[in-house]
Amino acid sequence: MSDTCKKRKTKHEKCYGLESFLQPGCPVSLSGPFRDNVRAFLDECGQAVDYNVDGMMIWCTFLYHENRGFVFPLYTIEECVQNSLQPLCDHCRCSGWSHHFVSKRKYHFIIPNDKDWNKRIDVGVLDLQTHLLHGLIHCNGFGHLLCINGIEGGSSFVYGREVMDLWDRICTSLHSRKISLVDTSKKREMDLRLLYGVAYGHTWFGRWDYKFYSGSFGVTKDLYDKALEIVSSLKLDTLIRDRHYYSIKKMISQYRDASDTALVTIRELFRFMLSLKYRIPQKKISIDLNSKSKEKSEKCRKFSKLAAKLDSRWQVSRLENVANVVVNVLKERKVRPVKGNSGMSRQEVRDSARLYIGDTGLIDYVLKSMNNVIVGEYVVRRAVNASTGVLEYSLIEFDQYEESFDQVDSETSESDVYKHVSYLYQRVLMDSVSKIVEGAVKTILDSKNFTKEWPFNDAADEYLRFISRMVPLVGTQMRKSSVGELIVVPLHATVLDLKIEIEKAMRDTYCIMENLKVREIVELEGVDEDDVIFGMIESGSEIMVRGFGVDLLTASDLNYEGGEDNWIVNCQCGAGDDDGERMVACDLCEVWQHTLCSGIDDDEAVPPLFICHRCCNSIGPQKCTKKVARRGLKDWMMLPVVTETRVGLLY
Structure with missing residues (x-):
């Protein structure tokens, strides 16, 4: 299948099975921090290629599919920010990590699209969205899943869940700390974060323990959880009673007949329908779905x-x-x-x-x-x-x-099931006349930022592990508490050894720490530097460090991932931080807010002079531009409580 890959593989002795690669102990066991583990991984599993792209070193690891026999490359690209055209990380900024210090290195893990398996890595590779996998991890262990594509994303060989399993093992084995993603995944025009959220209570990425981190337009976790509860608990009997649509009523009835258990809520119905794709064609269902009605509904x-x-x-x-x-x-x-x-x-x-x-x-x-x-x-x-x-x-x-439209029978296949799911998705969720349901759906769709965190694990071995966190000296300001770094020292290490290891780790990780000199460890204040630390502080604890050589007062392009400008976000929707949505700054108060919340559509240009509604009101209400309210769940939470949610199924 991949002749060039096979020829190149012969130059490199190692080739790993897709399913077994980076399982515990296969091929290596790593116990240090990510910055050290990734180097050990490349030494053991990677083969440096004989070229670079924009000065970035590239390693290739060959994987083969155990069941289908094809071989494909996994590339690891090391991007040094000192030489990078884009040293700062927009993904960190949109993930709420603008206060992170700029890491010295970024590691890109890339599986190209099938058609590029036999080609050299080229300029612009980091900007493509067609890769089967593109994950970025900073050398401090924080990272971002940028792109994942399987069969439906253009691959002819690899399923998305197989790629996701591999990515999860990469992050786990290398001891990543936290990975973020922006979930915009779709299936047949349906947003999976809504469909899977209603059916399973989590997104597609929730299978790998990615959880809600932050929402756009001021959505909080409580609002997100409440929105999922409202939509997923809709009663099927209420749908039938409130809207006597023949095709909806018939569809619900026949899927109920096909189920071995009672289907009471829309969550149970969606979950059952999605499970049928694994049982077809063993269990066929005849569903009356109005093809003429579908054709008409597109115009209504x-x-x-x-x-x-x-x-x-x-x-x-x-x-x-x-x-x-x-x-x-x-x-x-x-x-x-x-x-x-x-x-x-x-x-x-x-x-x-x-x-x-x-x-x-x-x-x-x-x-x-x-x-x-x-x-x-x-x-x-x-x-x-x-x-x-x-x-x-x-x-x-x-x-x-x-x-008023005639019905046509169709024997259900996997394709038909998704047509039926899409039909209900549109009618029940997207076109509801219930303001509560409409607001809940919007809240779920506004929730795109998810993260997975790997908790700190103090292994039972002959090493001491600490989380070292920098404490600013008197007169020095930091945006937020700095990200702690994992420090590993042997059991017999002294206070001086620990200080040296902290300096080494910080200098190796952050641009701003290049000249760091540790002065004191707060928890060991007054202890002689030659004293052994074993027994003084417990392994696995957090230690606070003060030192010299970190100049936070001097403006630098490589201080914070969010850049030197400390933007203030205060939008009428409740957002207080950059959430990745389009924003505009007021020309008077310089506070940032969403363009949508300010009455500027996504396809509309930002005016040369923009005055926010607060400043506008202070000047004079009669001069104020229109205030646009985004009707999410929190806007409707102020409505009177109703005992039974009325749901409309609209074309």
């Missing part, structure tokens, strides 16, 4: 969502108000039809709406947009009356709109 949209995307000089709330007036006018005509006709011409609707809306230009603008749109419980349709040849507006209740 909620007016509120349509209005939000229109490039209009009127506010969305005014457009929605006119749409509600039009529906009320059509409802009156439906109750009192003229000569058996419940439709109304454009002029008739316009004249009736003018009794409530004075702006005829606004009415005309809304009427132009109203065709197959959903407003509340109804669908507004626009069609030519076959008898009169006049274009008319008519109203139909949404459940009647869906049930």
